[in-house]
Amino acid sequence: MSRKENIINIKVNEKWCEFSLDRDITSNMTLSFLLREKLGLTGLKVSCDEGACGACTVLMDGKAVLSCLTLAVQAHGHEIITIEGLAENDPVVKAFSEQCEPGYGTALQCGFCTPGFVMSTKALLNENPKPSLSEVKEALSGHICRCGCYAGIAKAVLHAGEKLEAGGKKS
Amino acid sequence: MKDFMHFNAYSVDEAVALLSRYGGNAGIIAGGTDLLGKMKDRILPSYPEALINIKTIPGLDQIENKEGMISIGALVTLSRVAEHPVIRKEFTALAEAASRTASPHLRNMGTLAGNICQDIRCWYYRAPQNRFSCLRKGGGRCYAIKGDNRYHSIFGGSVKAGCFAVHPSDTAPALIALNARIITSRRSISAETFFNVGVTHTTALSNDEIVTAIQIPTSAQETRSAFLKFALRKSIDFPIVNCAASITQKNSMVMHARICLNAVSVVPRRAEKAEEALINRTIDETTADEAAVAAVADAKPMEGNAYMVPITRTLVRRAILACREIHGG
Ligand code: SF4
Ligand code: FES
Ligand code: FES
Numbered sequence: 001m002s003r004k005e006n007i008i009n010i011k012v013n014e015k016w017c018e019f020s021l022d023r024d025i026t027s028n029m030t031l032s033f034l035l036r037e038k039l040g041l042t043g044l045k046v047s048c049d050e051g052a053c054g055a056c057t058v059l060m061d062g063k064a065v066l067s068c069l070t071l072a073v074q075a076h077g078h079e080i081i082t083i084e085g086l087a088e089n090d091p092v093v094k095a096f097s098e099q100c101e102p103g104y105g106t107a108l109q110c111g112f113c114t115p116g117f118v119m120s121t122k123a124l125l126n127e128n129p130k131p132s133l134s135e136v137k138e139a140l141s142g143h144i145c146r147c148g149c150y151a152g153i154a155k156a157v158l159h160a161g162e163k164l165e166a167g168g169k170k171s
Numbered sequence: 172m173k174d175f176m177h178f179n180a181y182s183v184d185e186a187v188a189l190l191s192r193y194g195g196n197a198g199i200i201a202g203g204t205d206l207l208g209k210m211k212d213r214i215l216p217s218y219p220e221a222l223i224n225i226k227t228i229p230g231l232d233q234i235e236n237k238e239g240m241i242s243i244g245a246l247v248t249l250s251r252v253a254e255h256p257v258i259r260k261e262f263t264a265l266a267e268a269a270s271r272t273a274s275p276h277l278r279n280m281g282t283l284a285g286n287i288c289q290d291i292r293c294w295y296y297r298a299p300q301n302r303f304s305c306l307r308k309g310g311g312r313c314y315a316i317k318g319d320n321r322y323h324s325i326f327g328g329s330v331k332a333g334c335f336a337v338h339p340s341d342t343a344p345a346l347i348a349l350n351a352r353i354i355t356s357r358r359s360i361s362a363e364t365f366f367n368v369g370v371t372h373t374t375a376l377s378n379d380e381i382v383t384a385i386q387i388p389t390s391a392q393e394t395r396s397a398f399l400k401f402a403l404r405k406s407i408d409f410p411i412v413n414c415a416a417s418i419t420q421k422n423s424m425v426m427h428a429r430i431c432l433n434a435v436s437v438v439p440r441r442a443e444k445a446e447e448a449l450i451n452r453t454i455d456e457t458t459a460d461e462a463a464v465a466a467v468a469d470a471k472p473m474e475g476n477a478y479m480v481p482i483t484r485t486l487v488r489r490a491i492l493a494c495r496e497i498h499g500g
Contacts, residue, residue, distance in 0.1 A: 005179060026174060027174065027175055027176065027177035027222070028172040028173065028174045028175060028210075030172075030207070049211060050207075050208040050211060050212070051204055051208060051273075051274075051276070051277055051407075052407055054274070054276060057276060063279050064275070064276055064279065065276060065279060065280055066204075066276050066277070066280065069203055069204050069207050069208065069277075069280065070203070070280070071177070071200075071203065071207070071222075073177050073224075074200075074203075074224060074226065120275075120276070138275065139275055141274055141275060141405065141406030141407070142273075142274025142275050142276040142277065142406060142407055
């Protein structure tokens with residue numbers, strides 16, 4: 001029979017969390033609201049709130065999805081990773097923070113869009129560790145950076161790929 | 172967002188039973204990318220009391236390559252359609268249309284079935300808080316006729332609703348050009364008759380009917396198809412005009428042609444005159460041009476959208492040329 005599930009279990013950054021419907025969450029609550037307002041994971045940002053900017057991107061079962069267009073109840077049984085779930089020395093995080101290059105500039109100015117770009121980059125590099133510039137542009141084309149750091153962002157992603165490769169060789 | 176009951180359906184029958192229980196006051200949710208945006212902005216005067224999640228129905232997420240056709244389940248996402256090797260090779264127009272829809276994130280979430288069931292994007296209709304209560308919301312007038320209609324129909328309004336809002340899907344024209352059938356919980360409808368505009372609907376689906384699969388017949392070996400889209404941005408943008416063509420040639424002569432336009436009319440529109448202009452002829456610049464001119468011969472642009480006519484003509488010409496036989500092959 002169709003069920004109105006009352007207990008929602010979501011794995012957030014490696015930890016299973018249990019929520020009870022109506023007490024902790026409501027059916028109309030988005031995943032972005034749950035993560036930010038209930039769990040305090042404020043790295044992801046909600047900007048357009050309708051799928052047009054990518055600022056709210058998180059990983060769901062390894063795929064980049066928009067948390068503003070995902071109902072919290074529908075994350076039941078799934079695994080979510082937010083920017084807080086990445087290690088401090090994560091190669092992608094490092095590549096974004098180090099990016100500063102004449103001709104390309106920085107990968108961020110205000111930083112509002114960065115967590116979203118970083119999460120999409122994680123998803124991209126997991127599937128394709130050595131993307132070409134056009135593959136990078138395509139994979140990140142659902143994101144908007146109001147500060148216009150696109151060239152720097154693309155460079156950072158390519159550098160992150162190189163870092164991953166170098167790291168892989170060492171180990 | 173207004174609150175609603177949320178149900179997980181575990182079979183198609185269950186989803187249908189829930190829909191009939193709510194008698195038109197329930198909605199189906201799969202990818203949710205169109206529905207949730209609409210619900211958040213409160214564009215409509217009333218909202219579903221219940222949402223029925225069909226992502227929990229087993230088996231609807233399959234792409235099956237069967238004898239003589241391919242069947243794409245209602246839960247198959249646009250990214251899977253775009254990447255599927257058989258679809259790319261044999262149903263090229265569909266793979267191209269899926270890969271040009273929205274953005275990678277939205278393609279990971281949104282389904283092909285949802286893409287053809289999506290609602291119109293008319294900016295009066297979509298204005299938050301139901302600001303313009305137009306014909307499509309049970310109101311008395313269409314605001315686009317005298318207002319800003321740069322993205323509206325160049326082929327007249329819908330007879331039933333008197334509305335000029337275009338159908339925004341990229342995959343719909345590809346499915347029509349490829350002669351697809353839409354399989355629902357109760358019947359099989361040709362893609363061409365599936366799109367049906369009334370005051371509260373854009374498809375022929377009844378209140379208690381859901382799409383379960385999309386089937387496309389395998390076409391003759393000599394058939395080639397293509398999809399082209401014109402939009403202002405390359406990503407996350409709806410088409411200004413798009414065009415799909417599927418053309419079968421034998422000894423360099425066109426045997427069959429199906430050409431479909433979208434975003435230029437209230438429903439996806441077969442360019443039948445262009446198809447006729449190609450039959451028994453060889454595709455070259457001249458025949459493609461003639462067919463393209465025929466495709467827009469009966470266009471009736473509104474005050475703000477005459478610019479769409481030459482774009483449509485160009486896309487038809489290019490789509491036909493893209494289906495040209497590869498010589499020496
Ligand atoms: S075009 Fe249709 S949806 Fe837009 S204002 Fe007119 S009636 Fe409403
Ligand atoms: S906030 Fe989710 S895409 Fe913009
Ligand atoms: S760094 Fe400011 S929006 Fe991207």
